[in-house]
Amino acid sequence: MSNKIFKRLAFPILIIIGLLAASFLVPVLYPDYDEIINYLKDENNKVIAAPPFSAEEMPLLGSDRLGRNFLLILIAGAKYTIFAALAIAALRMIFGFLFAVLYTFLPGSFTRTLKGLGESFQYIPLAIVVFALLAPLEGAFQGDALPSSRYFFIQLAGIAAITIPSLGIYLGEEMKIYLKQEFIEVSKIMGASRFHLVRKHLLPQFLRHSIVLFSEQVSQALSLLIQLGVILMALGGIKVAEFAIGPYEPSNPVYFSETNEWAATISMNIQQVFSNPLLVVVPLTLFSILILCINSISASLKKALIDSDVTTKRSVEKDKQPEGHVKISEDLFTFKN
Template structure:
């Protein structure tokens, strides 16, 4: 039994089910706020720590953190899925075509200096430079802002996916079964469809899962710079940055000042965010183990 893959699938399935149906069992509504109360000589003021009434506690405005996590999960989960799928669809198709029809690389063919320079810039910095001017108090709706960020992340990630798929396709193109199919008259599109692509399916699936992990990591890096999925609400006096969608990386980013006070405000969304990434990481490792075992060649006497 592949315990790593099973653990990853269980974690991911739980998170998906929680995002779809969790609001039906949530103890509090997203817009319900705990009020200041005085009882038994004790004054109770938000943020409230985890308790029976508020399992994950509340933020400083009295809103239930569990309700916020459930509401924001759709943006964290489905935007990451959408970006990864689009990257794989477009980048994978481009990589297949370049790898099969392109010319082999030679030692003299080097990338232009400008490309080397751009590769030295972290991706999240490029995305931040594009998004920072439009993400603060935007006029557009939260879904529209999430779509804009998804388009930017997709466009920036396509070359990387295409490059990876090109290298894998170029290797398969030189295999004997592809050469044999070509020698008996099979056309290039038939070879791609019947011979090359079927041998890429496992790699595509693993790469898709790895892309989700990468995108979730980018969400977290952008959140440190106050760029949240769905847009950022900027408050004045004192300056404060809030996620408009309550997506998980945004909740982490806006709560990092609570590291030494009211730790649950930071650690609860951070735990959900890290566990979700861990689930996909385990799936990736589990798939690699599964395919390595499935396709392992055992010598026989």
């Protein structure tokens, strides 16, 4: 890996590591970071402000409707957002590969039907599908029958499960192309079993591109979390606060989250987007920065691990081929933009 690519990787990785480190330090340095503050007083013990506090009243970003420091809430919730995206991407990669292997060796008529369903499924917003899938559990969570931590992991599994078929079908189509190469056809003629083809050919080829694929899946997971946050579904769930001070209106409830991950902060404050836009814009900006870092890492890894290898192979093949002969190679297991 060249120094140029290493430098391109260092900056986004440092940003992500910095966010994670700060997220774990906030509860240690500020044990009461999520404490509810009903009002602020001046030196004369006179009430001067009620939540949500402005940036001047509670630096640097003000507070949410419960009076909690919004900056500390966001930093503390970063670890849940980042680890959730990593977990969803990992589940997609593992089970997507298994799905792809099954898809590859299924009869052609069956795979054509699956492919058609998969392509049509791409036009349906995944956030709506996830919401419909997890809606029954939302009622159990609101009724305290389902703990937030358990609901968190169920949501991760549900989000990953919804997106596995599309990745599996894509990888399966690439595997079919890869299995048509001459050296694999020779292996089949010599009696190679399907297990041998998977272990000796498909798995190594998949692992070569898995790092790039993984980073792409992380970005997609983060994008899906944003959409879920906008429609009031967040990891770990959100509940209506019953312990804040002030008048309550059924049409304007006050929400809180036990995880405070970034999608949850969007859900909690989406109704304040016009009166206090920072409560929604700031977590969206953090999501954008994180996705930008992941995309930068993905692009750098693709250039270092895949594009350079393809370029080298093409130059070697060009030297070996006679004049006038052109061979087109496939960049397998990589998403085409």
